Amino acid sequence: MLTTTIAVLLAAQNSASPMPPAGASGSFCKSVYSVQQKLEHGDFAAAGALLLRLPKKTIRLDWDDRNVPPAKRTEWAEMRDLAISNWKELVRDFKVTLAKPGDIKISFSKDRLPSPDGLGPAGAVFLESLEAKDPALEGVICLWRTEQKIPIQRRDVHNEVGFAIGRYLGLERTQATPGYMSRSDMPYLQDFHAMVNYGPAVRENFEVVRYLNEAVAKKQKIVAAKPDVFFEPAKLVGGSVLQGTPAQMSLQVTNRGNAPLKIRLVPDCSCFSFQLPREIAPGRTETIRIQADSSGFQGAQHKNLFFYSNDFDVSERRIPVEFAVEPLYRILQDGLGEVVIADDTGFKKEFFFIPSALAPMKVLSARLVGFKALVDVTPWEGVRADPMMNEPEKARKGYRIQVLGSPNLPPGRVMANLMIQTDHPQWPEIPWGFEVQKGIAAFPPAIYFGEIRSAGEATMTLSRPGKPFSVTAIRLSSPHFKASQRPGLRKGDIQITVAYDGKLPAGDISQSMTITTDDPKQKEIVIPLSGVQL
Amino acid sequence: MAWGMASVPAPQAQVLLVAGDFQGYLTPCGCVKPMTGGIARLGTAVRSMSPKTGALRVTSGNLSAGSTRQDELKAEALVEALSKMDFQAIHAGQSDSRLSSEIRQGLERLSKGRLFGPAAQRAESNQGVVSVRAQSEKPSSKASVAIFDGGLSECKSWVQRVGWSGIAVYRSSGKPPEQPEKVAKAWLITPGDKGKYLLRIGLQGGKPTSYGVAPLGPQYADDAGSRAVLRRYLTRVTQEQLLERLPRDASEAYAGSKACMSCHSEDYNIWSKTRHAAALETLEKEKHDRDPDCVGCHVVGLEHEGGFTSRAATADLKGVGCESCHGPSKAHVEKPQIKTPRRPFEACLSCHDTNHSPGFRVETYWPKIKHGVDKSVENPSMEKRQP
Numbered sequence A: 001m002l003t004t005t006i007a008v009l010l011a012a013q014n015s016a017s018p019m020p021p022a023g024a025s026g027s028f029c030k031s032v033y034s035v036q037q038k039l040e041h042g043d044f045a046a047a048g049a050l051l052l053r054l055p056k057k058t059i060r061l062d063w064d065d066r067n068v069p070p071a072k073r074t075e076w077a078e079m080r081d082l083a084i085s086n087w088k089e090l091v092r093d094f095k096v097t098l099a100k101p102g103d104i105k106i107s108f109s110k111d112r113l114p115s116p117d118g119l120g121p122a123g124a125v126f127l128e129s130l131e132a133k134d135p136a137l138e139g140v141i142c143l144w145r146t147e148q149k150i151p152i153q154r155r156d157v158h159n160e161v162g163f164a165i166g167r168y169l170g171l172e173r174t175q176a177t178p179g180y181m182s183r184s185d186m187p188y189l190q191d192f193h194a195m196v197n198y199g200p201a202v203r204e205n206f207e208v209v210r211y212l213n214e215a216v217a218k219k220q221k222i223v224a225a226k227p228d229v230f231f232e233p234a235k236l237v238g239g240s241v242l243q244g245t246p247a248q249m250s251l252q253v254t255n256r257g258n259a260p261l262k263i264r265l266v267p268d269c270s271c272f273s274f275q276l277p278r279e280i281a282p283g284r285t286e287t288i289r290i291q292a293d294s295s296g297f298q299g300a301q302h303k304n305l306f307f308y309s310n311d312f313d314v315s316e317r318r319i320p321v322e323f324a325v326e327p328l329y330r331i332l333q334d335g336l337g338e339v340v341i342a343d344d345t346g347f348k349k350e351f352f353f354i355p356s357a358l359a360p361m362k363v364l365s366a367r368l369v370g371f372k373a374l375v376d377v378t379p380w381e382g383v384r385a386d387p388m389m390n391e392p393e394k395a396r397k398g399y400r401i402q403v404l405g406s407p408n409l410p411p412g413r414v415m416a417n418l419m420i421q422t423d424h425p426q427w428p429e430i431p432w433g434f435e436v437q438k439g440i441a442a443f444p445p446a447i448y449f450g451e452i453r454s455a456g457e458a459t460m461t462l463s464r465p466g467k468p469f470s471v472t473a474i475r476l477s478s479p480h481f482k483a484s485q486r487p488g489l490r491k492g493d494i495q496i497t498v499a500y501d502g503k504l505p506a507g508d509i510s511q512s513m514t515i516t517t518d519d520p521k522q523k524e525i526v527i528p529l530s531g532v533q534l
Numbered sequence B: 001m002a003w004g005m006a007s008v009p010a011p012q013a014q015v016l017l018v019a020g021d022f023q024g025y026l027t028p029c030g031c032v033k034p035m036t037g038g039i040a041r042l043g044t045a046v047r048s049m050s051p052k053t054g055a056l057r058v059t060s061g062n063l064s065a066g067s068t069r070q071d072e073l074k075a076e077a078l079v080e081a082l083s084k085m086d087f088q089a090i091h092a093g094q095s096d097s098r099l100s101s102e103i104r105q106g107l108e109r110l111s112k113g114r115l116f117g118p119a120a121q122r123a124e125s126n127q128g129v130v131s132v133r134a135q136s137e138k139p140s141s142k143a144s145v146a147i148f149d150g151g152l153s154e155c156k157s158w159v160q161r162v163g164w165s166g167i168a169v170y171r172s173s174g175k176p177p178e179q180p181e182k183v184a185k186a187w188l189i190t191p192g193d194k195g196k197y198l199l200r201i202g203l204q205g206g207k208p209t210s211y212g213v214a215p216l217g218p219q220y221a222d223d224a225g226s227r228a229v230l231r232r233y234l235t236r237v238t239q240e241q242l243l244e245r246l247p248r249d250a251s252e253a254y255a256g257s258k259a260c261m262s263c264h265s266e267d268y269n270i271w272s273k274t275r276h277a278a279a280l281e282t283l284e285k286e287k288h289d290r291d292p293d294c295v296g297c298h299v300v301g302l303e304h305e306g307g308f309t310s311r312a313a314t315a316d317l318k319g320v321g322c323e324s325c326h327g328p329s330k331a332h333v334e335k336p337q338i339k340t341p342r343r344p345f346e347a348c349l350s351c352h353d354t355n356h357s358p359g360f361r362v363e364t365y366w367p368k369i370k371h372g373v374d375k376s377v378e379n380p381s382m383e384k385r386q387p
Helices: A002-013 A026-040 A044-051 A070-090 A154-168 A198-217 B039-049 B069-084 B094-098 B101-111 B152-162 B224-239 B265-272 B279-285 B322-326 B330-334 B344-351 B362-369
Strands: A058-064 A095-098 A104-109 A124-128 A137-142 A229-232 A236-242 A247-255 A263-267 A272-274 A285-292 A299-309 A316-326 A329-332 A340-342 A347-355 A363-369 A373-386 A391-405 A413-422 A429-438 A441-443 A447-452 A456-463 A471-476 A481-487 A494-500 A507-517 A524-533 B015-020 B055-060 B129-132 B145-148 B167-169 B181-183 B186-189 B197-204 B207-215
Touching (some): A058 A070, A070 A095, A070 A198, A137 A154, A236 A247, A285 A316, A329 A429, A347 A373, A347 A429, A363 A391, A391 A413, A447 A456, A447 A494, A447 A507, A447 B101, A456 B101, A481 A507, A494 A507, B015 B039, B039 B069, B039 B197, B039 B224, B055 B145, B069 B101, B069 B224, B094 B101, B145 B152, B152 B181, B152 B186, B265 B322, B322 B344, B344 B362
Parallel strands (some): A058 A095, A104 A137, A236 A316, A447 A524, B129 B145, B145 B167, B167 B186
Antiparallel strands (some): A124 A137, A247 A285, A299 A316, A329 A347, A347 A391, A363 A413, A373 A391, A413 A429, A441 A456, A456 A494, A471 A507, A507 A524, B015 B197, B181 B186
């Protein structure tokens, strides 16, 4: 007890010592603490050596692209430079030169990289080291991703280099907001950025390093200080609320350490609202009140708050949040979420609107937005299950909404919105979406090459969800085209690639591809191939 | 007009041309002349405003406004036309994300690497034009032009928040302002919506020196290359039978305008001399007579079973006929005691809307087609006739 009190008092004398912010990586915070410990013991040489491993504004990057296919080297080097320039925009006076050995080393691997969580192959791995012989941060980017071995693209390189630099600068990986620090092992769908909100955390990290460097230079002893966060509960449970009423929860955060605790909460849902303290002094406990707006939800909700702190033992934690929303209404249907497949006679789809007994409402009318159909609303009583709410078959009372769609549907898959008008003042119109498709659909139904001078390639997909089919033959109207098929990205889909050799005479291209399927009702699907040969 | 001497980083270009937020508008409707916009005029305007070298041509906003097959064909035609005009950075916005992944792959191919934005593979173009969606996004230092997905006030807040020093293009509807707005170190501009305007910004040594807004009116003759793209687009619309594939509602039966003649001969004669009667011919001259975007307002009952299908099959339903305004009236023809189903003046605005008929006022348009036994209707008011 006495030791703790002395440590707190000493830490209080040392209050000018800046602490890493919430959002700093655990490894950065831990390294800072290691430097502080060396300084506390007067081992200034060791502290100085460790400080060399912490973020600097002028750094060397060792770019090892020996395993990169030669055709990709220039493009991927541009992606590296793009990531560097993005960080330079955010971090004043940040300079990166390409040199060996580097503070950061990036290399590429043809071989599978183990994932830290053991789930599938890693897209990249990042290792931090305090040893002088190693780079401070080493990143290895795999040349492919997922078990399907999808080759990486330029944006994968861009985002991973962006993450590596952010990690070197002492930022924690985040699962919440999209940006360089939200890295993933899946193929990236977009280029990320150095988000503006990274800036303050990086500046604070540099301030910590600057202070420690000064202490080493002045041979100033300081007390190693560390916040020690304890929060409870580890999982927030908001109980059950009626849809539209906020779910209330609270989180108690205690700082058991001897340095100020900084925390951040990042929700994965815009339904949350809360206010955070600037920091929590040693020995203090703060209660954070958290509200979740339940208007847009029904049934059991499983969400997350990502908790960040400057305690390196708890730099990031996911706090699961659970609450249950008693629905104001339920809309039941067979085959929930499935595409409605229409046939030659069109389609018929039934929905059952069941108002809650807690807040009864009447359905006044319903209409379909998306394409034309007849919509009929009648009072209904009967027995139905509600699988989404895990409710078995039971007697229910409400309205039957019957949608009769004509066979004259637009090509492809059509999104329809059933708009249900009610007498409830807060819910005057309730939308309910579903998709409709006639037979096997081609996406797109025609391939357009545009104006083309030389060879080119285009892809299309055939799809009929829930009703698998096979392509038995592909016939092309011209020998200048070749086609091949392979499974599409979605289960049951078939992707067809059409390659054109670019050797038709100049003028309009007006050819076709005839795809034969094993469906006797749709034996052949003709895909026009058009464009202009220049 | 000189608008400040602070430097804009990056562009080596001497002229920046900005068009955009096409929302699927390939051509002005043509219902009322002169209307502005269209890729054929844009092609000519771009050529006449571009110097021989040193022009950076950029589009902003969305290519499409929906995800129907026609929206897909329009997006392909737009990207092809803009590539032919040598737009180096073609923005595929948030709305374009609704297009299927297969179509977006096709757009990448047609753009020959010029596509960028949230619906494209790249957020930043090769020319340093970057797409910005979130308030906290800070583009790279290479970028000199930011295409911001939001209106003026959001854009102002963003440039201040990230300290953007360059040109930021925001989204707006209507005519672009006559001057760009300077906020901190940034210049905020907008080309309006539906591809109706082209902005020309002169740059010298990276500094903006001039600014002009060109409405794409009839002073710009149609560009041959863009006309060819439009022709191919209309051919594809016809070949893919988009008009025939339109979904149709069940409705009361139509009789056709000639069926009205025996009892309402005076009204029929008046109608037959109006432009309503020749509305389909107007469309045929413009080659848009199989275009679902246009035909609905030039025939009777396109959206209904039993409505217009083609000039050959449903000759009495061509043009804006009696039942366009009075509703499907076969029951009335067979039994005159049954009233026609629709109040006619309520039908006007379904076609005479602000996009297609910006000058429409029922008080001035009604006299052009005035008919009917109720001669007291001299100055009809839409409001008075609401039920």
